[in-house]
Each structure stands twice: as structure tokens, then as C-alpha cells.
Amino acid sequence: xxxxxxxxxxxxxxxxxxxxxxxxxxxxxxxxxxxxxxxxxxxxxxxxxxxxxxxxxxxxxxxxxxxxxxxxxxxxxxxxxxxxxxxxxxxxxxxxxxxxxxxxxxxxxxxxxxxxxxxxxxxxxxxxxxxxxxxxxxxxxxxxxxxxxxxxxxxxxxxxxxxxxxxxxxxxxxxxxxxxxxxxxxxxxxxxxxxxxxxxxxxxxxxxxxxxxxxxxxxxxxxxxxxxxxxxxxxxxxxxxxxxxxxxxxxxxxxxxxxxxxxxxxxxxxxxxxxxxxxxxxxxxxxxxxxxxxxxxxxxxxxxxxxxxxxxxxxxxxxxxxxxxxxxxxxxxxxxxxxxxxxxxxxxxxxxxxxxxxxxxxxxxxxxxxxxxxxxxxxxxxxxxxxxxxxxxxxxxxxxxxxxxxxxxxxxxxxxxxxxxxxxxxxxxxxxxxxxxxxxxxxxxxxxxxxxxxxxxxxx
Amino acid sequence: xxxxxxxxxxxxxxxxxxxxxxxxxxxxxxxxxxxxxxxxxxxxxxxxxxxxxxxxxxxxxxxxxxxxxxxxxxxxxxxxxxxxxxxxxxxxxxxxxxxxxxxxxxxxxxxxxxxxxxxxxxxxxxxxxxxxxxxxxxxxxxxxxxxxxxxxxxxxxxxxxxxxxxxxxxxxxxxxxxxxxxxxxxxxxxxxxxxxxxxxxxxxxxxxxxxxxxxxxxxxxxxxxxx
Numbered sequence: 001x002x003x004x005x006x007x008x009x010x011x012x013x014x015x016x017x018x019x020x021x022x023x024x025x026x027x028x029x030x031x032x033x034x035x036x037x038x039x040x041x042x043x044x045x046x047x048x049x050x051x052x053x054x055x056x057x058x059x060x061x062x063x064x065x066x067x068x069x070x071x072x073x074x075x076x077x078x079x080x081x082x083x084x085x086x087x088x089x090x091x092x093x094x095x096x097x098x099x100x101x102x103x104x105x106x107x108x109x110x111x112x113x114x115x116x117x118x119x120x121x122x123x124x125x126x127x128x129x130x131x132x133x134x135x136x137x138x139x140x141x142x143x144x145x146x147x148x149x150x151x152x153x154x155x156x157x158x159x160x161x162x163x164x165x166x167x168x169x170x171x172x173x174x175x176x177x178x179x180x181x182x183x184x185x186x187x188x189x190x191x192x193x194x195x196x197x198x199x200x201x202x203x204x205x206x207x208x209x210x211x212x213x214x215x216x217x218x219x220x221x222x223x224x225x226x227x228x229x230x231x232x233x234x235x236x237x238x239x240x241x242x243x244x245x246x247x248x249x250x251x252x253x254x255x256x257x258x259x260x261x262x263x264x265x266x267x268x269x270x271x272x273x274x275x276x277x278x279x280x281x282x283x284x285x286x287x288x289x290x291x292x293x294x295x296x297x298x299x300x301x302x303x304x305x306x307x308x309x310x311x312x313x314x315x316x317x318x319x320x321x322x323x324x325x326x327x328x329x330x331x332x333x334x335x336x337x338x339x340x341x342x343x344x345x346x347x348x349x350x351x352x353x354x355x356x357x358x359x360x361x362x363x364x365x366x367x368x369x370x371x372x373x374x375x376x377x378x379x380x381x382x383x384x385x386x387x388x389x390x391x392x393x394x395x396x397x398x399x400x401x402x403x404x405x406x407x408x409x410x411x412x413x414x415x416x417x418x419x420x421x422x423x424x425x426x427x428x429x430x431x432x433x434x435x436x437x438x439x440x441x442x443x444x445x446x447x448x449x450x451x452x453x454x455x456x457x458x459x460x
Numbered sequence: 461x462x463x464x465x466x467x468x469x470x471x472x473x474x475x476x477x478x479x480x481x482x483x484x485x486x487x488x489x490x491x492x493x494x495x496x497x498x499x500x501x502x503x504x505x506x507x508x509x510x511x512x513x514x515x516x517x518x519x520x521x522x523x524x525x526x527x528x529x530x531x532x533x534x535x536x537x538x539x540x541x542x543x544x545x546x547x548x549x550x551x552x553x554x555x556x557x558x559x560x561x562x563x564x565x566x567x568x569x570x571x572x573x574x575x576x577x578x579x580x581x582x583x584x585x586x587x588x589x590x591x592x593x594x595x596x597x598x599x600x601x602x603x604x605x606x607x608x609x610x611x612x613x614x615x616x617x618x619x620x621x622x623x624x625x626x627x628x629x630x631x632x633x634x635x636x637x638x639x640x641x642x643x644x645x646x647x648x649x650x651x652x653x654x655x656x657x658x659x660x661x662x663x664x665x666x667x668x669x670x671x672x673x674x675x676x677x678x679x680x681x682x683x684x685x686x687x
Contacts, residue, residue, distance in 0.1 A: 024565075029523040077563065133613045133643065161613050170561025170614040178614075207561055207612040234566060241563075267566050270521040302570065303660075305642065374645060418660060419684065 002092045005251050008083060008289055012243065015073065015081040020237070023075050024268050028235050031072050032274045039064040045272040050310040050410060051356045051403035052318040055117075055325065062322035065280025066090065074232075074285045077239040085288055093288045099328040101293050103154070103256055105225055108190075108197030110153045112294060114328040117321050117361040120396040123332075124364040125388040128156035129379030130334075131204055131369065134426075136162060136185075138377065142426055143189035145381030145435040147198065151388035154198040156366060157186055158379065159205045170207040179203045179214020180221070187220040201258060202229030202249075209244035216253060224254040230290045232261035235268050235278055238289055250291050257292040260334060262300040265311050272311040275299045279319040283331065294330045294364065297323075304417040305372050306338040308349035310410055317356045317399075324361030333357025335367030335387060340423025341380040342441040345413040346370055347448040350387045352406045355457070358394035359402040365391040370423065377425045382437040382445055393458050405455050463494045470503035470535060475511065477527035479534045486538035496539050500549045504532045505579055512577035516662070522570060529576045536581075550581040552604035552672045555597045557589040558641075559610045559618040567641055567661075568609035574661045575607075575668060591621045598635055605668060610641040619644070620652040636671045640664055646682045659684025 018027060036042050039060050052058060073084035085093070099114035112124045128146040139158060147155050160182050161168055168178040182203055190196050200222060206212040206229070215222045222228070228249030230242050249255040263269050263278035279297030286295050299315040300307055307316060316333065323331050335353045339345035346368075354365055368387050371378045394402070413420075423429075429441040437445070453459050466489050473481035489499050511528050514520045536549070543549060556572045558565055565587045576582045585597050598606050606626075608619045619639050626632040638656045639649055649657040656671055656679075658664030663684035670681050 025523045025526055029521075159613055167617050168614045169617050170612060175614060205614060207614045211614075233563060239563065264566055266518060267522045267570075270523075271518065274521075302566065372642065374643060 002096070003085070003089060003288070005246060005291065009243070011083040012076040012081055012238070013079050015083050017080055018075055018082055019080060020075065020077055023237070024235065028072065028268045029270065031068055032269050032278060035064040035068050035277055036273055041273045041277070045311065045314055047310050048407070049403055050313040050317070050406045051359065051399055052314060052321055053399045053403060055321070058318055058321035058325055061276055061318050062280060062326045065277040065319070065322060066284065068277050069281035069284040072236055072281065074289050075237045077233070077237055083238070083289055090284055090288060093284060094327045094329065097287055097327065097329040098293050099330065101256055101330060103199035103225055103227060104197050106197035108154070108195045110199060112330055112363050114330055115361045115363050116324055118359055118396065118398055119361055122392045122395040123358055123362055124153045125151060125391050126154050126156050126201065126364060126366045127152045127368055127384035127387050129158040130156040130367055130373070132158050132373045132379045133161045133376040134158035135377065136160060136164070138426060139185045140189045140192065141432055141435060142379060143186065144193040145430060146384045147190065147193040147195050148381065148435060149385040149388060151392055152384060154201070156201065157182065157204040161205070161376070168205055171210060175205065175208060175210040176214040178205045179211040180218040183215040183218065183221050199226045201227040209241045209248070212245050213248055216248070222249070222255060226255060227258045227294070228255035230257060230259035230292065232259060232282060232286050232290065234262050234264055236261070236282060236285060242290065246290050256294070257290060258294040259286055259290055259292050260296040260298050260332070261286055262298050265299060265301040265315065267302055272315040276315040276319040279315065280322050283323055283329065287329065294332060296332045296334065298334050300336060304338055306349070306417065307334070307336040308338070308353050309414055309417055313352055313356050313406060313410070317360045320357055320360035320362055330363040331361070332364040332366055333362040335365070336369045336372065338372045338417055338420040339413065340371045340375065340378050340421055341383055341426070342424040342429040342438070342444060343421045344444050344448050345416060345421055346383050346423060347386055347445065348409045348412050350383060351390050351452060352409050354387055354390040355394045355397065355402045355405055358391055359397050359399045371420070375422065375425070377427065378423065380426050380430050380437060380441065381435060382441055386445060389459065393460055397458070401456055405452070405457060408455055462492055463498065466492060466494070467499055467503040470499065471507045474504060474507040474528050474531050474535070477524065477531050479531045482531040482535040483538060486535040489539065490542055496543050497547050497549055500536065500539060504535055508532055508577045512574060522566070522573065525573050525577065526569060529573055532576070551579040551669065553581045553583065553601055554605040554607050554668065555583045555585060555594060555601065555603045556607040556609070557585040557594060558587040559608050559615050560588060560590055561618065562610055562612045562615040563587045564611040567611065570661045571607065571609065571640065571664045574665050578665045578669065580668060591618055591625055594622045595625055595629065595631070599631070603635060604672060605636045605638055607638040607640070607664070610639070610644055613643040616643055616648065619654070623653055638664060638667060646685065649680045649682065655679050656681040657683070
């Protein structure tokens with residue numbers, strides 16, 4: 001890119017000054033409102049049509065989001081300085097963004113390519129118990145229960161909360177030790193699962209930079225064919241913790257940068273329309289500040305802290321369409337469900353999010369997050385298999401059909417979003433010897449698949 | 461007539477998120493020597509309730525309520541020293557923060573704001589807060605509650621540390637301890653000996669209201685459980 005990391009750091013230390021509270025309560029809300037008004041986007045969210053099908057509207061959102069990124073920049077929390085970019089610089093960031101990346105090695109190598117709206121090419125799939133706390137003794141079984149399914153291209157990892165029985169506490173040496181422990185377990189799971197070349201995405205237990213750093217320079221550690229995961233802070237903020245990861249993982253060690261940011265409906269950016277343009281701005285600024293090759297501005301609804309409700313599905317669809325119609329950037333969608341494993345609701349949520357995002361042109365889908373990652377050990381292989389199937393087979397689907405499917409499925413779970421079904425834990429819905437799902441869970445999965453086929457979804 | 465006029469002006473200042481105006485009207489109210497409790501109830505608590513309802517319905521959003529709460533706080537700071545101690549104007553005092561190692565603040569801000577809307581006096585000590593700072597602030601302001609938010613599992617353990625520190629200092633019984641956030645569960649709440657848990661912001665407010673009555677026997681109080 002034209003602007004190197006040292007230049008970004010300079011701006012983080014010399015840019016315009018702004019207190020975080022002022023940023024959150026005055027700067028961001030005012031800028032978002034201004035753009036929504038300027039581009040006549042207020043009231044464009046239609047709850048009865050959760051997947052956007054209006055290309056012109058998506059392009060208006062792109063213009064608004066791009067302009068928001070130019071006008072706001074990204075705030076560095078520690079320095080209280082805004083890292084700003086000119087319009088020309090952000091255009092260059094977009095022009096120079098890769099449209100293809102390769103990660104992993106050997107037969108398990110993955111190629112992620114830029115997609116467009118309703119693209120016939122299948123996205124890549126990164127599915128597993130994303131960030132869900134799991135005990136050490138179940139790390140291998142849960143990862144292997146996911147990667148046994150070939151439609152999952154590479155795994156999303158659970159989070160260890162102990163290392164050899166000791167609590168992993170943020171910012172302490174335990175976290176550094178956990179980084180090495182996690183990567184060692186992950187590589188072992190890939191070997192035992194007969195998919196040794198799959199790439200890894202950072203360190204799941206990395207609330208600060210220490211966990212991630214702990215995963216490098218160790219036997220089997222993260223390398224240039226793996227991803228470095230850097231998650232920006234809502235809204236449009238970065239920090240030394242994140243910039244350390246950029247410096248170390250991407251600049252020093254040559255890893256592939258990936259990451260996302262959540263714009264929160266109801267929060268500082270206001271309604272669904274505000275979250276959508278903030279998500280677009282977040283994609284651009286993360287690419288510029290964190291040097292991410294695979295990047296996303298995502299949306300979350302704080303009323304239930306997930307993204308399967310109609311406001312979030314719509315906001316995500318229009319933000320993704322805006323980006324993927326107007327750039328060749330590699331973007332991704334992420335399933336942030338609230339229902340638990342062994343429930344039909346979890347599969348409905350997954351299907352809606354994945355179908356909306358894939359038809360909106362994402363290059364990759366990630367997840368899954370049953371129970372909103374609230375309950376330790378509440379994940380299984382089957383919902384991840386389902387997520388991968390829906391993702392792959394949604395390629396080429398028209399948005400009109402995606403919208404009709406979403407309209408049918410959302411009512412089946414939306415009344416439960418604030419008090420969702422907990423479902424069953426990994427050990428309750430999986431045979432730990434074979435790593436196959438329980439009959440009860442399999443029956444639910446088959447039933448939901450049939451329902452989707454009846455709605456016109458092209459399962460193969 | 462005078463009281464009605466001041467209440468109306470103060471209410472407007474709150475709704476407009478105008479800290480400066482709220483402060484000025486509060487000063488006028490002191491000079492007018494009128495029923496200050498009635499002014500707070502009708503000029504501050506009532507508009508905050510209206511804003512809280514609008515927020516729940518998504519007619520307005522978080523920044524609007526937080527800025528209104530700032531204006532309300534400005535007015536209360538002026539008025540409170542002039543109110544006799546026995547005339548309570550708030551439901552209780554809450555020290556709220558996100559625990560050490562965690563810089564996520566939106567959940568804490570929503571809960572803090574809704575507690576303020578409900579009539580609690582809220583002291584927000586920010587994010588990435590060291591264990592001892594929760595206790596120090598609670599002691600300083602003579603709080604009723606310590607409320608801890610957490611979105612990162614590896615930071616959750618610091619919620620337990622705060623409770624242990626309270627016990628070590630012999631002051632555990634002085635405070636109700638509330639916990640919440642993404643990875644926080646009813647099971648965790650019970651495990652660490654906290655007094656209350658709410659899945660969502662309004663659940664947290666309900667828990668606080670139950671606890672402050674002082675009649676709850678089965679602890680912890682858990683609200684917002686899934687089906």
C-alpha cells in the first residue's frame with residue numbers, strides 16, 4: 001500500500017486530538033446522521049424485506065460509507081489521536097486491496113477470491129466453535145468434529161480458558177502461555193483430523209496482544225501461511241493492543257491479516273441504516289490502519305447481541321452489497337447466532353445469515369457462535385457442517401429468493417432472540433468416540449434441511 | 461407557577477441534552493427556594509423515563525440517552541447538596557465499570573444509562589478497570605452496588621477477584637455485586653458469589669430494584685434466563 005505502517009503509527013501519534021467519550025457520543029453520531037441525511041438513506045430499511053435487492057440503494061450506501069471513512073478516520077484509544085486518510089488515499093487502499101489470497105499448505109491450501117453479488121463462485125468456509133470457551137480436554141474432539149466435514153475449508157477455533165488447569169487471565173503471562181498451548185493443540189487436531197495443511201486464524205484466546213504473540217516462534221506456531229486476526233473496536237477505534245498485532249504478525253512476521261469490526265444497531269451509530277454505513281467505513285479503515293487482506297465491517301443488534309434479526313440481516317446485506325459491487329476487496333460474513341446446538345432455531349438463524357451474506361457477495365463465511373458464545377462447551381460439529389453446506393450451495397442464488405427464504409425463516413425464531421433456547425452442550429449432542437452427532441440432533445438437522453429445500457434452497 | 465416553569469425548563473434542558481442549561485436552571489431553582497425533590501422528580505426523573513422508553517422503542521439511540529443523562533447529572537450535582545439527607549432522591553448508588561483487560565464499553569454504557577433512567581445514581585469508572593479501583597470508588601462514594609461488565613472470557617476471572625477483595629477487606633456485606641456481559645452466565649454468578657445477574661440491560665435494572673428493597677432472600681437474583 002502507498003501508506004506504510006510507520007506512517008500509520010505517525011498519524012496515530014500526531015493526528016487530531018479527540019477524547020473517546022466525545023468520539024462515541026458526539027463525533028460518530030453526528031457524522032453518521034449527516035451522511036444518512038445527505039444521501040437520503042433515513043428510513044430505507046424495510047423490515048418486511050430483510051435482504052436488500054436494490055442495487056441503486058446499495059451504491060448510495062457505498063458513497064455514504066466511503067465519505068464517512070474519509071471524514072471520521074479511526075481513533076487510537078491510547079493516544080486519543082485520529083488516524084485520518086484523504087479521499088485519494090482511501091481510493092488507493094481500495095485499488096491496491098488483494099482480490100485473491102492463498103493460505104495454508106498442500107492439499108488443504110485455500111484460495112479466497114473476490115466475489116460479486118449473486119456470484120456463482122462459492123465462498124470459502126471457516127467454521128467451528130468460534131471463540132466459545134472449551135475445556136482443554138475437549139479442544140481436540142470439538143475441532144476434529146468440525147473438520148471431518150470437507151465443506152469446511154478451515155477451522156474456527158474454540159477458546160481455552162485454562163492452560164494446564166490454570167485460569168487464563170487477560171494481559172498476564174498465562175495468556176502468553178495459552179497462545180502456544182492453543183496453537184499446539186490446533187495443529188494436533190488438524191493432523192489427527194487428516195487435514196494438516198489447513199491455515200489457522202490467529203489465536204482464539206487473545207484478548208490482548210500477548211496471546212497472539214504467544215502463538216509465534218514456537219513449534220508448530222503461526223506462520224506466513226496462517227492468518228493474523230485483528231478485531232477493531234466499535235465504533236471505528238483501534239488501540240495499541242491491535243497495533244502490536246499488526247506490527248508483529250503482519251509487518252514483522254508476514255502473516256495474512258484478517259479481522260472485523262461490529263457496528264452496533266441501537267448504539268452510537270443509531271438505526272440499521274447507520275450501522276450499515278459505519279460497517280462500510282469500518283471495512284475501509286481496517287484495511288488502511290490494520291493492513292488486512294480479508295476484512296469486514298459487520299453488524300450486531302444490541303437488543304439481543306446477535307445478527308440474525310431482520311434489522312441486522314438487512315444492514316449486513318446492504319453493507320456487503322455496497323462493498324462488493326464497488327470494490328474487489330475480500331470481505332466476509334460472520335454468523336453470530338443466539339440459539340444453542342441441537343435446536344432448529346440455531347439452524348434457521350445460520351441459514352438466514354449465510355444466505356443473505358453469500359448472495360451479497362462475501363468471499364468467505366465465518367462462524368459459528370451458538371448461544372452468542374455465552375455458554376462454555378455449547379457447540380458441535382453439525383451446526384458447522386450445516387453452515388458450510390448453506391454457504392457453498394447459496395452461491396449463484398438470486399437475492400430475490402434469498403429474501404423470500406429469509407422472510408419465511410425469520411419468524412420461526414425472532415420472538416425468541418432475547419430469550420433463546422440454550423440447546424445442548426457438545427458432550428450432550430455428540431458421540432465422543434465417533435464425533436458424530438446424536439440421533440436427536442441429526443433428526444433436527446434433516447428436518448430443517450427438508451424445510452429449506454421446500455423453500456427452494458438448492459441443497460445438493 | 462414558578463415551580464411549574466422551572467420544571468418545564470429543566471425537563472426541556474434534559475430532553476435537549478443541554479448540560480449548560482440544566483446547570484443554570486438548577487442554580488435558579490436553588491435561588492427560588494422551592495420544593496427541590498418535586499423539581500428532581502418532575503424535571504429530571506420524569507423526562508429520563510420518557511427518554512428511556514423512547515430508547516427501548518428505538519425512537520432514539522444510545523448517544524441521545526447518555527447525553528441527556530449527563531445533563532441530568534449536572535443538574536442533580538447542583539441540587540443534591542441542598543436536599544435534606546432524609547429525603548432520598550435516588551434509588552441507590554451504583555459504581556459500574558468494565559473489568560481489567562477488557563475495553564468494551566457499550567454494554568456497560570447501556571446498563572449504566574438505564575440504571576440512571578430508572579433513578580439510580582451511577583458512577584461510571586470506565587473500562588479496563590483494576591480490581592481495587594472498583595472497591596476504592598465504592599468506598600469513596602458509599603455505593604450500594606458494584607456492577608461489573610465483561611465481554612472477554614479471560615477477563616471474567618477479575619469479577620471474582622473483586623468479590624474476593626471485598627471479603628478480604630471485610631466489606632463484602634456493604635455492597636450488592638451485580639455482574640453481566642457476553643460470557644457471564646447465571647452459573648458463573650452463583651460460582652463467584654455475586655448477588656445479581658441480568659441478561660439484558662433492563663434485566664439488570666430489575667435486579668437492582670429488587671435488591672435495593674432489601675427483602676430478597678434467595679440470592680443471586682437472576683433475570684432474563686433463556687427458555
